[in-house]
Amino acid sequence: MPEPVPSPQRPPQEAEAEHALRSRILARVIAGAVHDIRTPLGTIMMKLQLLRDAAGDGGLPGEQLPQHLRVLDAQVERVTEILRKLASAVEPPAPLGWVDLAALLPDVAGALSYEARFHGVELTVEPRTVGVRAGADPEAVGRLVLCVFGRALAGTPRGGKLSARAAVRNGAAVLEIERTSGDPGDGLGYDMDVLAAAAAALGGRLERTHEREIERMALALPQIAPATEGAR
């Protein structure tokens, strides 16, 4: 099995620019997580108050208890899932040394879903059952995917659409994004240059193409084919 491409030494200003961009995206991810956790937490608190009130009134009618418990369970499950996605998007799990883009992409999209709703962007991620393994430094891949996705979302205008999928193309693990074009003067070009340099440093490439109001981005990274896994 080929070893993941190690992250080479990069010019400091290039790494700093990527770091700054990631900080901006992370701030949005955290804001979204805060909102997404506060809502179920609020529901839990209201349900608990209702249960307390009912206990004070002499107890809850038997048939109502399961309904309250179902809601409480659902909220706890929701918070757990939000935290899992958040952890995955920020630091993708890579126990075998590679990152599965097909698994990472829904988590990144989930971590930024509140951001999409807040800015009125319709977000879709194409599900995929087969793994798309990127053979590069997992931490750097996670960082890059979050930044590319987050920046593409931030540049999509209100009412626009953004769809994404992970796929294997010509022996590369590819993240494909298609979105409604936004304001050309919003600095996306510069940020994409920063991210293209980061992709190149991982042995990959980031390409952008336009067709009328649609912009397509493709982040291609070295792939680790599933067949080679067993050889390891």
Place this chain on the structure above:
Amino acid sequence: MKYRVLIVDDEADSRDALAELTQRWGYDVQTAADGTEALRRAIEGHPDVILTDLVMPNMDGLWLLRALRAELPECPVVLLTGRGTIQTAVQAIKEGAYDFIEKPLEIPRLRIVLERALEKKETMREVQLLRRRIAALAPGTDMIGSGPAMQRVFELVNKVAPSNASVVISGQSGTGKEVVARAIHNLSPRKDKPFVALNCSAIPATLIESELFGYERGAFTGADQRRMGNFELAHNGTLFLDEVGELPLELQAKFLRVLEERKFRRLGGRAEVEVDVRVLCATNRDLKEEIRRGRFREDLYFRLHVFTIVLPQLRERREDVPLLVHHFIEKFNAETGKRVQGLTPAAMTTLQGYAWPGNIRELRNTLERAMILVDGDVIGEEHLPPDMQSSRPEAAMLRVPLGIPMDRVEKDYILASLQKNGGNKARTAEILGISEKTLYNKLNRWAAEARERGAEGPEGAEKESAASAKA
């Protein structure tokens, strides 16, 4: 009556839990899953308050807020959000949200915000009603009152205004005698001519003559140029003499002559000045009693009393307190740039239950004070003077040593009460349950006694002064 609450949230569990909770608090609850549905339900159902999530599909909370401001401007909207940035909160309030609450909701706070929002809605509803009532009451004047006593006053004002008749307006201090005088002037054919007011009790007796009739240069020391008096200034218009009972007896004859002949001489002048002035007078004294005591001319009394309007005390027209409160709030809002909407029901109850010894003037001052103290847009009980709040215990105490004569106890008690009421004799008399006249008599008697003791020697005066300080 149950208040109607509309809850808007795209999260079903959150929406249902909030609905269940508010139902337990006694509200009639409706729900909507997004802004579009909420707008439709709001227009159909006219809720009393709307609780809406900020981030929702289709029409979000801010869009809903804007749409509601146009459709239901009086309905308070409380925004709920999990994304509590200061910018969003500021924007929400700027757009007209009543309040902004972060998730997870602090349940006691939510309950308080709901209650206050509904209180504000009630206040605004009352304000609208009061505006309509005030507009219909006495157009063209500042007189306010909807009860039978004031309706009678409006009728009299409307009847007497077009004539040239002299009018005596009587009523306790602060009942609005000058307002009525201005109303008569404004509704008369003289309305575009001057209205000149003179308070006879506010000017030293020695200066009233020159104020009324003016003087020629050199008429007395310091008269370095001719000055017109109030009669000349009011030519073709109306002269209002407040506290006419204070007019010195020797001047009353000259005043009567002007009323009869419409001419007078300035002080130090030889030529007669002819004037066309309508005279309105006001008094809080019993002029018949003054005649009996020889302090007011009977012929002047009959000359002035062509028409009499008696103003009721405020405590005799408590139903007008809300109208007056609203009037003064609007006035002070205009003067200070504040946006006070009204009073809490408890504060209004306190004002309506108070005795108002100082009448409308006292109410006006009370509201001016409250408007200075209030930070929000609703005046509460805490903004009213402490002694007006019935629930508060009296702070002042009087310690009386045993073994002193009863008349001394009475004197100490009355003087202490007077001090506590800031020297307001009308209020003190009201609280003590004696007439103002009785209070004046007692004070005059004690003052005379003190003077006599002072004349007898310093020892007596010192004793008296010590007794007063103790009280």
